[in-house]
Amino acid sequence: MKWTFFHRMSSPKWFYDFSGKCLPWVGVLALGCIATGLTWGLLFTPPDYLQGNSYRIIFLHVPSASLAMTVYVGLAITAGIGYIWKIKLADMAVSCLAPIGASFCALALITGSIWGKPTWGTWWVWDARLTSMLILLFLYLGLVALREAFDSKETASRACAILAMVGLVNIPIIKFSVDWWNTLHQGATIKMTERPSMALEMLVPLLVSIAGFYLFCLFVFLLRLRAEIISREQRTSWVRSLLGAKS
């Protein structure tokens, strides 16, 4: 019973129809959460007692850094599934996730750097957290470039899947870098096992912003994947009739 669901889900046509139904809901929720979280964080929270107003960058920095890592884990798992079971849709998803992840990873690095200047007095240090995050950006860019380097879609798909799975080793290094090494970067603000080290009036807008970024990521991922499905399935009759292109 469960397996037939997976099988159906991996059909590009089924996924195109299904995602079309979810898209407006995800979009509206994402927009609402991001607008609320960022406006709340920017205008209605008190300044930090130590860092002053510069800490307001957290409402962008933490969601984008968290997304950059989560997207990579999702990408690597999808790549593994696509590699083992040769699912076309999984490879399409991998090709769509790489540029999205790269953009959020770059945003995390840039906002971190801007935050670092007034807080640490420097734009950049070769600290474990910052360096491992930079490697993550290179992995994402590598995935985008590697796909372009092959003429055959199948070879490109296999090469990208292997790179994605090998690169997964970097994720725990990023996550635990602040515990394993004595870094300039501060420790985790929100932990699964402990109470957050943040006042509630700052924590709530941060959580709203994180939810908004995750929903936004899902929204643009669906948009990208739908465009990719149309592009790769353009020879099929359902895409032709969908676009009103008679053959």
Next chain:
Amino acid sequence: MYFDSIYELLTMGGHGPYVWAAYGIGLSVLVWNLFTPIFQGRKTADAIRRNARREQLRHEQLQREGR
């Protein structure tokens, strides 16, 4: 609002340029993510329709020539 005046909101006690630059870049990343797939999708759809029309014309031409 936490800030007393627009001036305070913009300067944020000296941290204004950092905070606003970060939010500006953040917004542009969101906009880029939103518009890239929309334009890409439109470009692909147009190309598919164009190809289909070309095929159709070629087919009609062959029929006229009696081949």
